[in-house]
Amino acid sequence: MSGGLRVWQDMEKERETLQAWKERVGQELDRVMAFWMEHSHDQEHGGFFTCLGRDGRVYDDLKYVWLQGRQVWMYCHLYRKFERFRRPELLESAKAGGEFLLRSARVAPPGKKCAFVLTRDGRPVKVQRTIFSECFYTMAMNELWRVTGEAHYQIEAVEMMDQIVHWVREDPSGLGRPQLPGAPASEPMAVPMMLLNLVEQLGESDEELAGKYAELGDWCAQRILQHVQRDGQAVLENVSEDGEELPGCLGRHQNPGHALEAGWFLLRHAIQKGDPELRAYVVDKFLLLPFRSGWDPDHGGLFYFQDADGLCPTQLEWAMKLWWPHSEAMIAFLMGYSDSGDPALLHLFYQVAEYTFRQFRDPEYGEWFGYLNREGRVVLTIKGGPFKGCFHVPRCLAMCEEMLGALLSRLPPVPAPSAGSLPAAPAHRGAE
C-alpha cells in the first residue's frame, strides 16, 4: 500500500468516524431536548419542573434555582446557535422561566441574594450561603438578553455579576457565612471556575464587557491554576486563599470531572488569549492528569470523588459514576483535540463518549440516567432532580456537535478517486 493511499485512507476513516459521532450527538441532542420540552414546562407559574422520573413524570414540584437558570440559558443558547432550535416554544418557555426568576429568585428584594430552592409558585424554601444560584441567574439573564434584545435582562445580568464579584473579591459577608476561628480560609475551585465561565458568557461578542471583565478573567484563571498542587501531580478541589494545600480530607479532596470541566474553561480562556504555553499546561494538568487518576480501570467511567493520597474518601457516593463528569470530559477532550490536533485526545474523547452513550442513555424514555454504581448499574432511575436538570447533557451534545462540525469542515474536501484504485472504506463507526 502506498504512503499516499494510507494517508488518504486514514483521513477517510477519521472523516467517517467524526461524521458518525456528529450525527449521533445531534440526534441525541434532539431527543434530550424533546424530553424536557414535553415534561418540564410549568404552564401555570412559568419555570420548569426538574424533578422528573424515568418516564418524565413529575415526582416533586420544587424549583431549584440553579436548574431554573440553567434551563433558561440552555433554551436561549440553542435558540441562538442552532437553526433547528429557533422555535417559538423554546423562546416562550425561556422567557417564562426568566420572568419566574425575576419575580421569585431573590429572597428579600431589592437584596440580590437568591434562594437555592423555591416552591412551585416561587416562595423561598432554602438559601445557600454561596454564589451559585446567583451565577446561574446571571447566565440566564445574559442569554435572554442575547435572544430577545430586551435591555432589562442585560441590566439584571450585569448588576448581579457585579454583586457576585463583590462577594468573591471584596466582602463575602452578604452571603451570611459565619466566620469561625477553626475554619480555614479555603477556596473551592468551583468559585473561580464559575466566575471564569461568567466572564466568557458576558464577554462573548461584547467588547465593552469583555474589556470590563478582562482582568477578572485572568484572576480567575490564576486562581484555578493554584489548585494544581504537589509539584503538578494533583488537582485539588480546595486550597488555601494563598494557594497552599489544606490539611485533612478537605485538602486532599479531588473531583476528576470537575477538574476536566475546569480544563475546558481554562482551555477556552487560553485559546482566546492566544497563550500556547497555557494551552499545553491545561491539557496536561486538567485533562490528562485527572483522567489518569479518575478513570476506573476495572469498570470504566470516572470516579466521582478521590483522595489525593489514595485513601478512601468519606463521601458515600465517591465510587459512583455520575452523568456530568462524563459530559464535561467529552467536551474537554474534543476541545483539546480541536485545539492541538493530538490524536491521543481524540481517542480519549471516543473512549469517554462510548462509555457515556452506552451507560447513561435511556433508549426507552429519552434523556440520560444520572447516577450509576461503580459497576455501571443504574442506581437512581430519575432523569432530573435537585441537581440534574436540562443543562450538562444538552450543553455537552450541543458543544460536541459544533466542534465535530468544525473539525469536519477543516478536513480537505473529499477527492474523487478513480474507480478501482482504492478499496471501499469500511464503515468504521466509533459510535457503535
Place this chain on the structure above:
Amino acid sequence: MSGGLRVWQDMEKERETLQAWKERVGQELDRVMAFWMEHSHDQEHGGFFTCLGRDGRVYDDLKYVWLQGRQVWMYCHLYRKFERFRRPELLESAKAGGEFLLRSARVAPPGKKCAFVLTRDGRPVKVQRTIFSECFYTMAMNELWRVTGEAHYQIEAVEMMDQIVHWVREDPSGLGRPQLPGAPASEPMAVPMMLLNLVEQLGESDEELAGKYAELGDWCAQRILQHVQRDGQAVLENVSEDGEELPGCLGRHQNPGHALEAGWFLLRHAIQKGDPELRAYVVDKFLLLPFRSGWDPDHGGLFYFQDADGLCPTQLEWAMKLWWPHSEAMIAFLMGYSDSGDPALLHLFYQVAEYTFRQFRDPEYGEWFGYLNREGRVVLTIKGGPFKGCFHVPRCLAMCEEMLGALLSRLPPVPAPSAGSLPAAPAHRGAE
C-alpha cells in the same frame, strides 16, 4: 418423640442459640472497644480521633462533636454497666473527652450552641442549626456524672437539656435557622426521638429528673407516633407540625433503620409506662412495618432510604446498606422479643444479626465497615468518619449482650436428664 421431649429439645435449642449469640456478641464488643481504645485517643488535647481508616490509622484529626459526646457516653456506660469494662483507662479517656467538650464544644460561651465539628485543639469549624451536638453533649455529661459523681457534669447536662427543650418547644430562634415563607413547618422524627432518648438517659434511677421530664417523655412519644401515616401503613421521617403528611419528596421520605431505632426508644418508654396497647402498636408499626418495606429481598440488608410511594429516592446513597440501621434493628427485635416472647421477633433478630455479622464485621482489623453497596460489597473501607464513631456498634453489642443474658436467666434451669434417655443436642449455632 414425646411432646415433653420435644418441648425440652426446643428449649435446649433456644438456650444454646441464645448462649452462642451472647458469647459472640460479648467477644465482638471486646474487640470493637479494643479498636477504639488503641487508635482513637488524643493524648495531647483530650477527646477522640474518629476519622480512622480500616486499620485504625488517623486520616483526619477533625473532631465531630456528635461523635465526641457519643464516645464519652459509651465509655462511661460500659464502665458503669459491665464489670469487665470497669478499667481506669476507660474512665480517664472519658473524662479527658468530657473536659475537651466542656472546654471547646460551645461556639460562643456562655451561649449554649455547640459546634458540629472542631479542630483537633478545639476551635469551631462548622455549626449546624439543629439540636444534635447539644444532645450528645448532654448524654456525655450525664453519664460522666453517673460514673464520677462529680456534680458539675450533671449541672452541665441539666442546663443543656433545658436549653434544648426551650429550642424545641418554645423558641427555635437561638438555633439560627431562617424562617422562609416557602419552607413548610416540618418536624423531623429525629427531634422527638433524640429528646425521648435524653428523657430516658436523665431519668434513669433518678426520681426527681424522671418526674421533671415525665410530661416531656409523653409529648415526645406522641410526636413520634404522629409519624405513622397513611392509615398506619407507613412511618414517614418528616411530617407537619400538626402531624399531617407533607408534599413532595420531603413528605414521602422514609428511613427504615431510623424507624426501627424509634421503635426501641418507644418500646422502652411503653414498657416503663406499663402500656401493653402501645407496646403491641410499636412492634407492629415501628418494627415489623419498616422491616417489611425496608429489607432488600434480593440481597438482604436494610435500604438506607425509601420513598413511601415506591418512587426512586433522590439521595445517591438510598440503596446502600449502612451499619447503624442494622445495629438498631438488632436492638429493636431483641427488645421486642424480650418483651413479648413472640418467636417471630427472635427470628428477625437472628436474620438481621447474621446478615450484620457476616457483612459488616472486619475480621482482620476489628470494628465494622460502615458503608456497603446494595449487593453488600464494602464501598468505604473507613472504620470511622464524620458520622461513624464509637457508638452504634458497641451500644448494640452491649445492649444485646445484656438482653441475651436476661433471656437466658429467665429460662428454667437446665435439668439433668438421665444418660441415654435423650440424644445429645446438636451444636446449633445460629451465629454461624
